[in-house]
Amino acid sequence: MRKDIKTTEAIFPMPVLMVATYNEDGSIDVMNAAWGTMLSRNQVILNLTETHKTVKNVKARKAFTVSIADTAHITEADYFGVVSGNSTPDKFAKSGLTAEKSGKVDAPVINEFPLCMECEFIRYLGGEY
Ligand SMILES: Cc1cc2nc3c(=O)[nH]c(=O)nc-3n(C[C@H](O)[C@H](O)[C@H](O)COP(=O)(O)O)c2cc1C
16 A cells, blocks of 8 residues: 655655865865756756855856765765855865866866766756746
8 A cells, every 4th residue: 555755855865966166266165965966968957055155156157066975985075065165165175185177167176086077057047947
């Protein structure tokens, strides 16, 4: 017999994506995003709260990277999801991780994460959906 479990995260597990951007001064910000997936073979879609520092950076730089974290960096990955670059400008520096500039887009590539997608910003949907 089927059970009504109400509205929930029905498609699970959700990925833990590390979204990396440059701040205005060239320092780095990284946030943790579970609400994201592939939109097509060469596009990702992320559901990001507009007030996050990351969103401001993406709109300003028109670029971001999305890395897949590994279990060796679970502490840093969690940290990126609970501290905001809005209140902690040196958020990334405090993580102890390292990065280099992407050769493809205006965004950082985190060296310690094994897989990185270098992304051009297309658009922010805001209240359109
Ligand atoms: C496991 C986890 C998943 C998260 N997923 C999302 C998400 O999909 N979208 C979002 O807007 N915030 C998400 N957050 C919250 C942001 O990562 C968090 O608010 C972060 O501090 C924003 O950083 P920023 O202001 O430096 O961009 C998540 C946090 C955690 C711990």
